[in-house]
Amino acid sequence: MRYRVMAIITGSLLILVFLGMLRYVGVFEASESVESALGILAQVHGFVYIVYLVTVLQLWLQARWGYGRLATLFLGGIVPLLSFFVEHRVTREVRAAQEG
Numbered sequence: 506m507r508y509r510v511m512a513i514i515t516g517s518l519l520i521l522v523f524l525g526m527l528r529y530v531g532v533f534e535a536s537e538s539v540e541s542a543l544g545i546l547a548q549v550h551g552f553v554y555i556v557y558l559v560t561v562l563q564l565w566l567q568a569r570w571g572y573g574r575l576a577t578l579f580l581g582g583i584v585p586l587l588s589f590f591v592e593h594r595v596t597r598e599v600r601a602a603q604e605g
Contacts, residue, residue: 508564509596512581515557516588518550523585554582568599 525543528535535543561578578595581588 508560509592511553511557511560512588512592512595515550515553515582516586516592518546518553519582519585519588522547522550557582564595564599568602 522543525535525546527533528543558579561575561581565575565578577591581591
């Protein structure tokens with residue numbers, strides 16, 4: 506459950522940071538206050554990503570998965586939308602393992 510919450514929070518913040526980065530390619534103009542808010546948002550995502558990594562590491566150690574799965578979980582907080590797909594799959598697998 507902790508992983509699931511962190512994956513959703515990290516993924517949501519990453520989408521916001523990604524949308525904010527679109528200002529550099531000319532998609533929109535950002536005022537000074539928006540620039541400041543986006544900078545703070547990026548820092549918050551960085552902190553949350555570190556907590557996400559600790560959560561991922563705990564889950565990975567408990568589940569005894571391979572290094573490929575660990576890398577995929579780590580990338581979930583870096584690649585936009587990936588955390589949502591990975592979270593869904595991991596949640597399904599963990600629930601199936603707990604039931605069986």
